[in-house]
Amino acid sequence: MKKTLLILATLLSFSLPLSTVKAADYAYFGFEPAIITNYVAVKKKLGYVRLTVELMIEDSANYETVEHHAPLLRDAIIAIIGQQPEAKVKSINGRHEIQRLCEEKVKNLLTQETGQPLIKKLLFTQWLDN
Incomplete structure (x- = not known):
C-alpha cells in the first residue's frame, strides 16, 4: 500500500496543474x-460512389478559411476518387x-493556399457505391 501511494504521489507531482490544460477547439x-x-469499373464501364466528407478543423477560427477553399478541396477529392479502381x-x-490520400491532398492544398494544413482529419461519414 505504501508503495502504491508513493508511486501515485510521484506521478501526481509530474502532472500539469489544471489551469494549464486547454480543451481542444x-x-x-x-x-x-x-x-x-464516377470511378473506373471492370470492363471499362463506369461505377459511381456517393459519399459525405467532413473535415475536422484544428481551430474553429479557421472555419471560414476552409469554407472559402471548399471548391478547390472538393475538386481534389473528386479527382482522387475518379482515379481509383473498382476493387x-x-x-x-x-x-x-x-x-488517407484525400486527407494528404487536402492538407497539402491548404498548406499551399494558407501556409498551414488547418485540418486535423478528413472523415468519410457515409459511403455508398454501386
Whole structure:
C-alpha cells in the first residue's frame, strides 16, 4: 500500500496543474451537397460512389478559411476518387487508403493556399457505391 501511494504521489507531482490544460477547439466542415462521382469499373464501364466528407478543423477560427477553399478541396477529392479502381472502391482497406490520400491532398492544398494544413482529419461519414 505504501508503495502504491508513493508511486501515485510521484506521478501526481509530474502532472500539469489544471489551469494549464486547454480543451481542444475543433470545428467540423461538411461538404454540401454530398459528393457523387464516377470511378473506373471492370470492363471499362463506369461505377459511381456517393459519399459525405467532413473535415475536422484544428481551430474553429479557421472555419471560414476552409469554407472559402471548399471548391478547390472538393475538386481534389473528386479527382482522387475518379482515379481509383473498382476493387479499391469496394473494399474497406481500399476506402481507408482513399481517405488517407484525400486527407494528404487536402492538407497539402491548404498548406499551399494558407501556409498551414488547418485540418486535423478528413472523415468519410457515409459511403455508398454501386
